[in-house]
Amino acid sequence: MYVAVKGGERAIDNAHAWLAEERRGDTSVAELSTDQIREQLSLAVNRVMAEGSLYDPDLAALAIKQSRGDLIEAIFLIRAYRTTLPRFGASLPVETADMACDRRISATFKDVPGGQVLGPTFDYTHRLLDFKLAADGEVAPAATSEPRTEPTPHVTGFLGQDGLIQDETPSDETPRDITREPMSYPADRATRLQNLTRGDEGFILSLAYSTQRGYARNHAFVGELRIGKVAVEMEIPELGFAIEIGEMELTECETVNQFAGSKTEPPQFTRGYGLVMGQTERKAIAMALVDRALRWKELGEDFLGAAAQDEEFVLSHSDNIQATGFLEHIKLPHYVDFQAELELVRKLRAEAEQNVATKEAAE
Amino acid sequence: MSDQNYNFAYLDEQTKRMIRRAILKGLAIPGYQVPFASREMPMPYGWGTGGVQVSAATLTPDDTFKVIDQGADDTTNAVSIRKFFERTANVATTEETAKADVIQTRHRIPEAELREDQILVYQVPIPEPLRFLEPRETETRKMHALEEYGLMHVKLYEDISQHGAIATSYAYPVKVEGRYVMDPSPIPKFDNPKMDMPAIQLFGAGREQRIYAVPPYTKIVSLDFEDYPFEATKAEHACDLCGSTHSYLDEVILDDQGNRMFVCSDTDYCRSRRAAGHVGRLGTENELEASA
Amino acid sequence: MTPLLEVRDIRKTYGSFVGCTDVSFDLYPGEVMGIVGESGSGKSTLLNCLAGHLEPDQGQVVFDTLADGPVDTVTMSEPERRMLSRTDWAFVHQHARDGLRMSVSAGGNIGERLMAVGDRHYGNIRDRAIDWLGRVEIKEDRVDDRPTAFSGGMQQRLQIARNLVTGPRLVFMDEPTGGLDVSVQARLLDLLRGLVREMGLSAIIVTHDLAVVRLLADRLMVMKDGHVVETGLTDQVLDDPQHAYTQLLVSSVLQV
Numbered sequence: 001m002y003v004a005v006k007g008g009e010r011a012i013d014n015a016h017a018w019l020a021e022e023r024r025g026d027t028s029v030a031e032l033s034t035d036q037i038r039e040q041l042s043l044a045v046n047r048v049m050a051e052g053s054l055y056d057p058d059l060a061a062l063a064i065k066q067s068r069g070d071l072i073e074a075i076f077l078i079r080a081y082r083t084t085l086p087r088f089g090a091s092l093p094v095e096t097a098d099m100a101c102d103r104r105i106s107a108t109f110k111d112v113p114g115g116q117v118l119g120p121t122f123d124y125t126h127r128l129l130d131f132k133l134a135a136d137g138e139v140a141p142a143a144t145s146e147p148r149t150e151p152t153p154h155v156t157g158f159l160g161q162d163g164l165i166q167d168e169t170p171s172d173e174t175p176r177d178i179t180r181e182p183m184s185y186p187a188d189r190a191t192r193l194q195n196l197t198r199g200d201e202g203f204i205l206s207l208a209y210s211t212q213r214g215y216a217r218n219h220a221f222v223g224e225l226r227i228g229k230v231a232v233e234m235e236i237p238e239l240g241f242a243i244e245i246g247e248m249e250l251t252e253c254e255t256v257n258q259f260a261g262s263k264t265e266p267p268q269f270t271r272g273y274g275l276v277m278g279q280t281e282r283k284a285i286a287m288a289l290v291d292r293a294l295r296w297k298e299l300g301e302d303f304l305g306a307a308a309q310d311e312e313f314v315l316s317h318s319d320n321i322q323a324t325g326f327l328e329h330i331k332l333p334h335y336v337d338f339q340a341e342l343e344l345v346r347k348l349r350a351e352a353e354q355n356v357a358t359k360e361a362a363e
Numbered sequence: 364m365s366d367q368n369y370n371f372a373y374l375d376e377q378t379k380r381m382i383r384r385a386i387l388k389g390l391a392i393p394g395y396q397v398p399f400a401s402r403e404m405p406m407p408y409g410w411g412t413g414g415v416q417v418s419a420a421t422l423t424p425d426d427t428f429k430v431i432d433q434g435a436d437d438t439t440n441a442v443s444i445r446k447f448f449e450r451t452a453n454v455a456t457t458e459e460t461a462k463a464d465v466i467q468t469r470h471r472i473p474e475a476e477l478r479e480d481q482i483l484v485y486q487v488p489i490p491e492p493l494r495f496l497e498p499r500e501t502e503t504r505k506m507h508a509l510e511e512y513g514l515m516h517v518k519l520y521e522d523i524s525q526h527g528a529i530a531t532s533y534a535y536p537v538k539v540e541g542r543y544v545m546d547p548s549p550i551p552k553f554d555n556p557k558m559d560m561p562a563i564q565l566f567g568a569g570r571e572q573r574i575y576a577v578p579p580y581t582k583i584v585s586l587d588f589e590d591y592p593f594e595a596t597k598a599e600h601a602c603d604l605c606g607s608t609h610s611y612l613d614e615v616i617l618d619d620q621g622n623r624m625f626v627c628s629d630t631d632y633c634r635s636r637r638a639a640g641h642v643g644r645l646g647t648e649n650e651l652e653a654s655a
Numbered sequence: 656m657t658p659l660l661e662v663r664d665i666r667k668t669y670g671s672f673v674g675c676t677d678v679s680f681d682l683y684p685g686e687v688m689g690i691v692g693e694s695g696s697g698k699s700t701l702l703n704c705l706a707g708h709l710e711p712d713q714g715q716v717v718f719d720t721l722a723d724g725p726v727d728t729v730t731m732s733e734p735e736r737r738m739l740s741r742t743d744w745a746f747v748h749q750h751a752r753d754g755l756r757m758s759v760s761a762g763g764n765i766g767e768r769l770m771a772v773g774d775r776h777y778g779n780i781r782d783r784a785i786d787w788l789g790r791v792e793i794k795e796d797r798v799d800d801r802p803t804a805f806s807g808g809m810q811q812r813l814q815i816a817r818n819l820v821t822g823p824r825l826v827f828m829d830e831p832t833g834g835l836d837v838s839v840q841a842r843l844l845d846l847l848r849g850l851v852r853e854m855g856l857s858a859i860i861v862t863h864d865l866a867v868v869r870l871l872a873d874r875l876m877v878m879k880d881g882h883v884v885e886t887g888l889t890d891q892v893l894d895d896p897q898h899a900y901t902q903l904l905v906s907s908v909l910q911v
Contacts, residue, residue, distance in 0.1 A: 008442040080405040084369070182398035182572040185501050312499055322570045325408030329488065332410065332440050336433045336470045336628055339614055340532035340551035343598055348526050355527075509734045513741070513771030517756070517763050520770065523777055524762055524799050588777040 023068045037061035046249075046278025047071055051320065052078030053179065053198045054085075055248050055277055072200075072320050079321055083179070090174075092242055094230040096252045096275070098151050101228035103279075106155045108221045108256055114152035119227060121281075155224040156254050156271065165256060165269040185312050192294055192315060196287045197276050199318030207308040208286035211293045216306035218292045220255040220272060227251045227279050251276050253284040257292050260299050270299055290314065372419035372452040378402055382420035382574070386565055389576030394539030395507070396490050396573040404569065411444055411469060412569030414486035418448065418467045421482055421565065427455045429463035434471035434611065434628035441469070460631050470533075472554040474610045474632040477562035479579060485548040487568035490575060492536040492546040512544050515586060523591055535593070538584045539577060547583075553597045553611045558583040600625040605636035606643040657719050659684045659825060659857050660705070665714035667697075667704050673881040674700035678714070680876060680886065684824075687851060687858045689872030689889060691865060691904070697881035698861045699829060705859060706746050706827045707736045718743075718825070741771050745818035749830040751810035754817070755802045761788060761813055762798040768821045787816040791846060808839035812846065819850065826858040832867055844870050865905065869893060877901045 024031065038045055038061035048060040052075045060078060067073035103119025106112050118124075159165040175190035187195070196204060211217055229249050233242040253274040261267030272292030274284035293308035303309055317323065370376065385399035404412040422428060428448055432441035436458040444467060445456050457463050460473045469486040477483060493503045496514050506512070515536060522530040535552035539545045547555060548566060558564065564577040577583065585593035598612045603624040610632055612625040624645055627633035637646060658681035667674040675697035682688050690698045703709040705716050707728055715727045718739070728736055740746065748754035755764055765784040766774075774780055785795050791812035793805075802810050811831065818826065831847065832840040848870050850856065860871055868875055868889055875892045877885040877900065885898040896902045 008437045008439045009446070012439060012442055012446075076407070079403040083403045084373075084375070086375075179400075179403070181400050184398065312501060316500070321403065322408045325410060325412075326488070326570055327409075328407060329409030332469075333433050333438055334470070334549075335613060336551055336611070337533040337549050339598065339612070339628075340553070340596075342614065343596055344528075344530065344532040347596070348528060348530070351527055509737055511737065511741075511771070513767055516770035516775070517759055517767050520763050520766055520777065520780065521759060524760055524781070587775075588780075589775050590778045 023066070032065060034058060034061040034065055037064050043279060044069075044071060044074075046280050047201060047283075048074045048078055050277040050280050050283065051075045051198050051200065052082065053277075054078050054082045072324055076321050076324075089234060091245070092233045092235060094232060094248075094250065096226065096230060096250065097154055099226055099228040099230045099250070099252070100147065101152050101226050103227040103281075104152055104224070105226075106222070106224045108155060108223050109158075112155050112158070112224075114148070120279075152226070154254065156256065159223070159256065159269060163266075163268065165271060166260070168271065183315065185315075187311060187315060189291075189295070189298075192311065193273065193275070193287075193291060195315045195318055196274070196290055199287075200320035200323070201280070201283045201286070203318050203320070203323075204286040204290055205282060207293075207314060208289035210306065211289050211308045216293045216296070216304050216309045217258075218270075218272070218289070219258045220289050220292060221257070222285060222288075223254045223256040223271075225251070225253045225281060225285065227281065249278050251278065251280050251284040253281075253288045255285075255288040255292060260301070270295070369451045371424065372422050372448065372454075373404075374402065374416065374419045378416075379420040382416055385574040386417065386420065386576060389565070389574050390563070390578050392543075393577050393581050394543030394545040394575060396575045398572055399574050401569045401572040406443070406447070408570035409488060410440060411467070411486040413567030413571075413574070414467050414469070414484050414569075415444060415447065415567070416569060417484045417565050417567035417574060418465055419452070421465055421484065422448065422452055422454055424452070424454065426464040427457050427462055428452075429457050429460065429466045430468075431466065431471060431473070431629075431631075432469040433613075434473075435630040437630065458631050459635070460629075470549050470551075471611070471628060472550055472557045474607075474627070474629045475635075476557075477560055479561040481562040483560075483562050483564045485550075485564065485566045487546070487548045487566045487571075487573070489534075490546055490566065490568040490571050490573040492534075492544050507543060510542070512538075515544055516588075519586060519588065519591075523588070529587065529591060529593075532596075536586050538586060540582050541584075544586070545575065545577075551597070551611060552585065552593070553595045555583070555585045555593070556595050598625055601643060602627045602633060602636075603643045604646040605633045605641045606646070607633070607636055607641070656683060657725065658682060658717075659686075659719050660859075661715070661717040661725065662705065663715040663717070665701065665704055665711045665716070667700050667709060667711045673697070675704070675878070675881045678883055680883075682825075682857060682859065684857055685855045686874065687856065687860065687872045689868030689875045690859065690861045690878060691863060691868055691875060692878035693863060693904075695880075696878040698878050700881075701878070702827055702829055702859065702861045706744065707740060708746075721824075741768060742821065743824045745821075745823035745826045747815055747818055747826065747828040747831050749833045751802065751807070751814045754814040755810060757802050760799045760801055761793065761805075764802065764813060764817045765820050768817065772821060783820060784816075787820050788813075790850070791816045792842075806839075807835055808843060811835060811843060815847070815850070819854070819856075822854070824857060826856055828858060828860040828862075830862050830864075831860065832862070832864060840864075847871060865893065877904065 038057045041064065044064055045057050045060045048063055048071055049055055049057065052060065063074035063077040066077060101117055103121060104114060104117045106116065156165055160167060178191060178194045229247045231244045232246050232248055234245050235242045255272040257270045257272055259267040259269045272288035274287030274291065276284045276287060290308055294311055294314060296303060296309050307313055382399060385397045389395065389397045401413065402416060404415055406412060430436065430441040430445040432438040435441065448454055449456055460475045463481065465482045465484060466473065467484040491503050493506055496518060497503050519529050533551045534546055534549040535555055537545050537547055537555060547558060558577060559582065561579050563579055566575045587593040598614060600612060601608045602610060602612060604626050607627055610627045610629060613628045615624050615626060617624055660682040663679050665678040666676040678701055690701065692698045700709065704711040711729060716729050717725045718728050719725050728739065762781055762784040765787050766780040769780050769783060785798055788795060788798060793809055793812060802813055805813060832843055835843065844867060851858065851871060860867065862868060872889045875887060875889045876883050877892065877898065879900045885892060885901045892901060893905055896905050
């Protein structure tokens with residue numbers, strides 16, 4: 001005799017218990033601490049902070065531990081937590097010109113004021129597995145020197161002095177908060193940049209790559225890439241002035257792109273911009289390329305039908321939490337709808353067979 | 364066992380007020396998709412975040428809450444959402460349709476007629492009925508604003524000319540009070556006629572940031588042609604457990620010989636009928652005890 | 656008699672380039688106006704301004720609506736204009752692809768306008784689609800085929816059927832025979848002439864082909880560099896051109 005399936009609740013509890021056990025893995029191997037994750041898997045931590053839109057390395061490390069290293073799952077944990085946090089106010093815009101740079105390079109000039117600073121980069125490592133790390137990860141301290149104390153000027157600023165690069169119109173308008181207002185189109189650039197900076201690294205990377213391969217090519221030079229710490233300041237109404245409430249690591253990329261111009265306006269380079277939390281260089285460069293591709297209308301370019309130019313396409317598919325949720329929901333039961341489809345297909349098939357039979361009988 | 368770390372029903376009061384404003388606007392313009400600043404919930408998008416936010420903004424501490432998925436209270440996602448509100452809102456929950464004040468559903472409308480004092484909350488994946496004809500939000504909003512729904516009928520026309528019948532079996536589009544074309548969420552078309560009901564119907568799409576609503580006794584018309592009228596179809600069987608001939612049925616494959624049985628998708632409806640002594644082809648008098 | 660369309664002082668520029676300027680004329684019910692000129696003369700810009708696809712920089716396009724009489728369509732609201740363009744107006748594009756839904760059957764293409772204005776009887780819609788297929792000389796058994804399976808000439812005839820099925824009061828045509836083979840053009844022209852006479856259509860036809868206007872147009876407007884250089888009855892303009900440019904235009908083509 002058939003008895004309808006029961007016990008969903010117990011099945012869920014058991015699944016969760018099993019999941020916890022799997023997360024811990026073999027108990028004869030020492031448990032990973034969140035400190036270890038924060039310090040030794042810092043690029044994973046950075047990505048989770050950037051796409052989780054919450055600058056807190058400890059929480060990001062916890063999320064990575066809890067999600068068994070599934071970074072999208074970790075980002076999800078951070079986002080869900082972030083939503084519940086009270087908002088005390090907004091900081092002042094950070095001054096990236098005052099950044100204490102760990103890394104700062106320009107591809108457009110051989111040397112620039114402030115210098116080319118390689119910093120801790122994978123760029124010139126030979127990608128050979130280092131088997132020593134499997135046995136002993138201790139390293140000798142790296143060489144140090146006195147940090148520069150003066151600000152490091154932006155490379156695009158030098159181009160701007162000569163009018164060689166397009167000026168961006170300054171605005172004191174408060175940008176909208178995409179986590180507090182529904183998206184609507186067309187979106188302004190501030191909104192687009194917000195969306196891109198928390199967008200999925202893989203998605204933004206692939207779109208940027210597609211522009212390089214000719215789908216809305218905008219020929220980007222990395223005018224400057226800088227990584228380092230900036231001070232975060234907040235205006236305290238009771239005090240009447242701004243105080244520094246902390247600092248955060250950021251990656252900023254400004255690209256110098258294909259010039260625009262016309263008979264009446266002399267040619268000028270244009271810009272793409274990327275700014276991402278933490279050391280997230282690939283994402284920041286990709287963001288700058290996609291930003292530039294999305295600016296086709298304001299720069300008087302043609303819409304070439306490329307995905308990276310299509311604002312609604314890019315912005316509505318960049319969020320990996322939305323994407324993964326919707327993708328994975330198709331594994332939920334859909335048997336009611338499937339039953340409706342089944343009945344319909346059976347009915348249509350019966351009618352089609354009937355038609356064939358009547359036709360044959362007639363012939 | 365309410366979790367003291369969270370506000371009542373998880374969302375903060377300001378967010379709930381924002382959602383209530385969207386709900387009220389939706390009720391004032393039946394079938395119109397109201398954009399709202401959907402929050403990131405601690406469950407995945409696509410798994411009912413829209414419905415959960417609407418329920419959170421609708422529930423009061425004295426309410427009794429019911430959650431169904433595919434018509435059943437015991438499906439995993441229904442269990443998960445019910446638990447969420449037990450934990451964050453400490454509300455009473457029930458599996459009995461008649462005892463619930465707020466019912467959150469995915470893919471079904473309960474068989475028993477709902478009352479004026481009840482609210483039905485639908486989980487909606489894609490709120491835009493025109494989405495698969497026109498992917499752009501900027502275009503579809505214009506089409507709704509200008510009531511340009513001709514394309515919708517072109518799709519139905521193509522169905523008939525190709526298949527001899529309208530080939531949409533769920534998420535069957537409806538026209539609300541003669542104005543907006545609306546996606547009723549992926550309920551089977553069997554449920555469409557029930558939407559003209561005494562209860563308030565609220566629709567939440569979290570990922571797509573839309574809320575819409577149908578006030579009580581609103582005229583809901585399923586799109587069709589005069590000579591190819593809408594049909595609310597279901598499997599042509601009776602429930603094998605309770606014998607009902609007018610409820611929506613799930614088909615269950617029993618063995619690899621092709622034997623199947625058909626049972627009510629609305630588990631509470633089936634249970635109450637059996638409790639009242641109705642017995643289907645494969646049901647027995649004492650099965651309730653057996654499964655309890 | 657009230658003109659069906661009163662065009663007053665239309666001007667459209669692209670930056671410093673003049674698309675068209677100083678264009679004014681009246682179109683009376685049942686009249687077919689031809690606009691001729693070489694490519695770049697501004698005739699297509701003008702047509703798109705008249706049909707509401709482009710917003711002119713200045714000027715009025717007053718249409719005699721059934722409900723409210725003469726109304727300026729340039730300043731009317733977008734919903735009203737879109738309503739007009741799916742009821743009283745029709746637009747035949749040069750390229751049939753721009754005017755058809757390529758993934759929808761021929762019947763669905765013709766039926767769309769009927770459904771857009773509220774026809775809800777499948778059988779009637781289909782009958783009218785089949786009737787119109789016949790009127791544009793497409794066999795009934797092609798009704799469920801998609802336009803992708805049609806030849807260029809058939810696609811253009813289908814586009815015409817799709818536009819005329821609701822009996823529009825004003826039809827805009829942009830090079831309706833452009834891009835077709837000469838023999839196909841002749842057949843299409845013949846068909847169009849039949850429909851224009853039979854239905855008493857009012858139309859504005861833009862073309863660079865004088866044979867088209869000779870056959871279809873009652874009156875003619877000749878454009879060059881965005882300006883109207885000559886207007887008049889078709890035969891008068893073609894047989895006795897006054898403006899030097901018109902003379903050149905007429906002499907450079909074979910007489911028909």
